[in-house]
């Protein structure tokens with residue numbers, strides 16, 4: 557009997573925990589993040605977006621990453637959201653104007669955990685995730701970079717090292733840490749299935765190359781974590 561009561565109390569506490577997280581999201585985060593969907597349906601809406609959509613967070617992020625990042629946020633989109641508002645023409649190419657980029661709010665450990673719990677319950681895109689199957693595999697860094705950069709042109713918009721790569725998309729040297737592998741695969745397969753007006757092109761990447769890219773991005777994150 558005691559055990560049952562304890563289990564019930566624990567379940568209630570966990571629900572209260574996620575509820576508390578949802579309260580924080582609604583009061584402190586919803587001014588910049590869309591928590592309910594749908595994604596922007598016009599370019600005007602897209603460009604007015606103040607932060608990435610979070611309404612499918614449970615299909616996108618690794619929970620451990622969320623808990624850490626919310627306590628100690630680092631920049632993911634080198635030129636912020638929306639990038640054209642934060643770049644200026646440089647001598648050779650466009651440069652970031654750091655004065656226009658503000659640091660992200662950070663949360664206490666308890667709040668970060670509660671918010672991460674609440675975010676992980678948001679899973680409206682599980683049908684897309686279910687279509688992806690990640691196979692075991694490895695790829696050499698040079699081969700991965702060849703596919704990513706030379707064959708598919710992904711580097712025009714994404715960084716694969718701090719200060720190396722394009723500015724208009726999120727950096728990808730921590731993508732393996734941040735994102736669920738099925739989300740990475742699904743987003744590469746069809747960015748517009750996630751975000752209808754996003755400027756990442758659908759390159760009709762083959763299943764084989766999607767697997768290679770997932771393995772490559774995971775290896776990059778591993779390397780980045782090891783401080784190489």
Ligand code: HEC
Nearest residue numbers: 584585587588606607608630631632633636637660661671
């Ligand atoms: C003033 C606007 C603003 C507020 C308020 C805000 N954010 Fe953000 N958030 C942003 C922007 C802009 C980014 C993109 C940062 C980057 O790419 O470097 C971001 C990024 C994120 C990310 C990473 C998303 C991704 O896919 O890269 C998470 C998670 C997040 N915010 C959660 C929160 C939570 C939780 C709160 C409330 C406690 C919050 N944000 C409040 C503007 C905001």
Ligand code: HEC
Nearest residue numbers: 708709710712713724725726740743744755756757759769
């Ligand atoms: C024209 C610019 C552009 C090109 C080229 C491009 N992307 Fe993207 N990519 C983006 C943008 C913009 C986003 C979404 C930004 C956001 O959510 O704020 C994105 C998102 C992603 C994401 C999800 C990242 C995240 O943090 O949510 C992955 C993975 C990705 N791209 C991989 C690729 C790969 C692999 C290629 C090459 C096949 C590629 N991209 C080509 C602009 C680009």
